[in-house]
Amino acid sequence: MANRSIDNLKLGAFVLSGLVLLVLFLYLLSKNQSIFSSRFEVKAHFEHVNGLVAGNNVRVSGIVVGIVEEVRLVNDTLVEVTLGIDEAMRTVLRKNALATIGTDGLIGNRVVNLLPAEAAAAFIDAGDVLQGQKEVSTEEMLRTLDQTNSNVLAISQGLIQTIERINNSTQLANLLNDESLSRDLKAALSNLRLATAAASGTMTDVQTIVGGIRAGEGSVGALLRDTGLLPELQQAMRKLQSVENQADHLAQRMAALVQEVDGAVQDVSADLNQGQGPAHLLLKDSLSAARLQNSLGNLEAGTARFNENMEALKHNVLFRRYFKKQARQKN
Amino acid sequence: MLRPKKNLLLSEIGDFTRFVVRFFREAVRPRYEMQELIHQCFVIGYKSFSLVGLTAFIMGLVLTMQLRPSMVHYGVEAEIPAMVGIAIIREIGPVITALIFAGKIGSSIGAELGSMRVTEQIDAMEVSGTNPFKYLVVTRTLAATFMLPVLVVLADGIALYGSFLGVNIYEVLNFRLFYTQVIDNLAYYDVLPAFAKTFFFGFAVGIVGCYKGYYSTKGTEGVGRSANSAVVMSSVLIFILDLLAVQITELIWHTR
Numbered sequence: 001m002a003n004r005s006i007d008n009l010k011l012g013a014f015v016l017s018g019l020v021l022l023v024l025f026l027y028l029l030s031k032n033q034s035i036f037s038s039r040f041e042v043k044a045h046f047e048h049v050n051g052l053v054a055g056n057n058v059r060v061s062g063i064v065v066g067i068v069e070e071v072r073l074v075n076d077t078l079v080e081v082t083l084g085i086d087e088a089m090r091t092v093l094r095k096n097a098l099a100t101i102g103t104d105g106l107i108g109n110r111v112v113n114l115l116p117a118e119a120a121a122a123f124i125d126a127g128d129v130l131q132g133q134k135e136v137s138t139e140e141m142l143r144t145l146d147q148t149n150s151n152v153l154a155i156s157q158g159l160i161q162t163i164e165r166i167n168n169s170t171q172l173a174n175l176l177n178d179e180s181l182s183r184d185l186k187a188a189l190s191n192l193r194l195a196t197a198a199a200s201g202t203m204t205d206v207q208t209i210v211g212g213i214r215a216g217e218g219s220v221g222a223l224l225r226d227t228g229l230l231p232e233l234q235q236a237m238r239k240l241q242s243v244e245n246q247a248d249h250l251a252q253r254m255a256a257l258v259q260e261v262d263g264a265v266q267d268v269s270a271d272l273n274q275g276q277g278p279a280h281l282l283l284k285d286s287l288s289a290a291r292l293q294n295s296l297g298n299l300e301a302g303t304a305r306f307n308e309n310m311e312a313l314k315h316n317v318l319f320r321r322y323f324k325k326q327a328r329q330k331n
Numbered sequence: 332m333l334r335p336k337k338n339l340l341l342s343e344i345g346d347f348t349r350f351v352v353r354f355f356r357e358a359v360r361p362r363y364e365m366q367e368l369i370h371q372c373f374v375i376g377y378k379s380f381s382l383v384g385l386t387a388f389i390m391g392l393v394l395t396m397q398l399r400p401s402m403v404h405y406g407v408e409a410e411i412p413a414m415v416g417i418a419i420i421r422e423i424g425p426v427i428t429a430l431i432f433a434g435k436i437g438s439s440i441g442a443e444l445g446s447m448r449v450t451e452q453i454d455a456m457e458v459s460g461t462n463p464f465k466y467l468v469v470t471r472t473l474a475a476t477f478m479l480p481v482l483v484v485l486a487d488g489i490a491l492y493g494s495f496l497g498v499n500i501y502e503v504l505n506f507r508l509f510y511t512q513v514i515d516n517l518a519y520y521d522v523l524p525a526f527a528k529t530f531f532f533g534f535a536v537g538i539v540g541c542y543k544g545y546y547s548t549k550g551t552e553g554v555g556r557s558a559n560s561a562v563v564m565s566s567v568l569i570f571i572l573d574l575l576a577v578q579i580t581e582l583i584w585h586t587r
Contacts, residue, residue: 004370011373014380018481021488022526028514029522 039084044099046079046132052110093124100133368470376478387486391493415494416513424487429532433565437540441561444544445554468541475537480529520584528576539565
């Protein structure tokens with residue numbers, strides 16, 4: 001009997017795990033499909049629903065927020081689609097949201113996309129009617145394509161005419177058959193090639209230079225690339241300006257000085273010319289010059305004689321001792 | 332317990348129908364053999380789990396690996412989890428599990444009851460006052476009916492895990508994305524009909540095994556025949572029920 005109860009225990013665990021798995025599975029599904037979350041209904045009007053059926057998803061910005069509850073034909077140009085939207089969207093969606101019908105992937109199920117409108121509006125409420133945007137249907141695309149086709153036809157017909165005209169034209173044939181033309185063209189082309197080669201060389205040089213400049217080589221490079229140079233340059237400019245100011249000041253003062261000097265010179269020259277004072281006598285009177293020379297000669301002769309007298313004095317008895325003593329002290 | 336001559340398919344069906352009707356009559360009538368029922372649940376359900384689990388795991392893994400080339404060809408290998416999920420939950424999980432179950436349980440019930448019949452244990456039971464139908468048939472059939480759904484649910488889980496490993500052989504896919512993709516592509520109308528039909532599968536396996544065993548004849552040779560035909564018939568019945576189930580499901584979910 002103990003064996004039985006262990007068996008029962010195992011059985012219980014087995015059944016329970018199965019039930020738990022089932023419930024978990026159903027719960028995940030219900031969470032995903034939000035079957036237990038409450039919804040409110042809004043309607044959307046379309047002209048054409050492109051095969052939308054009840055159960056298709058409703059999306060806002062790519063997130064599923066509800067399902068299509070019902071698709072009903074109201075009259076021959078109006079389809080009323082009832083959308084079940086999650087309650088949480090009451091504070092997200094606006095009354096003027098635009099409903100469009102799209103496709104999930106390239107060939108997937110139809111979906112209703114709710115797009116926000118630019119204008120402000122109150123939050124959505126149950127029973128609101130959203131405006132449906134007309135989608136481009138395959139039929140419309142084909143109709144446009146038809147139009148495009150006939151246009152292409154007209155264009156190709158015009159093209160045919162143009163080509164025929166070109167084919168029938170004798171001038172073009174002449175032009176094409178002209179041999180000198182091709183020769184000229186060839187020469188021109190070879191010139192062009194040479195020019196291009198030269199230009200290419202030049203460009204290479206320019207490139208090298210520009211590369212150097214970019215790398216900060218040379219003075220231009222330094223000028224362009226050295227960021228430390230600018231403040232220094234600015235400082236130098238400022239100093240230069242102050243020096244200039246000082247120079248300006250100096251120049252003014254010098255001008256004043258020159259004026260003064262000028263005045264003084266004028267005074268002196270006036271004095272000199274008008275014959276007053278010794279300077280005038282010295283510079284302008286030739287007689288006094290001769291006299292002065294004479295005086296100077298006399299003075300020279302007098303000085304020579306005085307020298308002799310002095311020499312004699314040295315050798316005098318009275319003064320000889322003094323001079324000897326002086327000579328000793330020198331040595 | 333007189334046996335009518337069964338040389339015709341029609342009389343076989345008639346016999347079987349009568350057997351089923353008798354089962355229901357006996358099942359609802361009081362004096363329930365609860366102890367025996369629980370013991371049979373253990374034998375039929377729990378003891379089949381390892382076999383069913385192994386096959387389910389391999390099924391999920393192999394299905395994924397087999398589907399992969401085609402999916403890659405169409406450039407939709409990202410849809411493998413969704414596809415495998417739908418295939419396992421809707422069809423392969425229930426049917427493969429039921430077939431394995433039929434092979435293991437149908438044959439064992441057929442052989443057990445058949446040997447009891449040919450060794451006249453059933454007759455002895457009747458004499459001793461125990462209702463052999465209640466004690467043997469009702470308990471086994473009910474156990475099969477209730478255990479197969481549990482086995483299928485567990486098998487689905489194991490098969491999906493096998494499929495997850497199968498996807499990860501070729502590419503790196505985390506479990507969260509895998510289960511999101513599986514769950515995203517399933518709805519209640521995928522899971523509930525699939526779950527509901529497993530009760531019928533279980534019932535079919537149990538009742539056919541009991542029927543074949545209960546009316547076993549011709550000694551030990553008959554026991555082998557009972558076991559064999561129980562498996563064959565219950566397997567065929569599973570497929571027929573599956574066909575009916577899918578049609579009924581379509582009918583219900585499309586008139587919505």
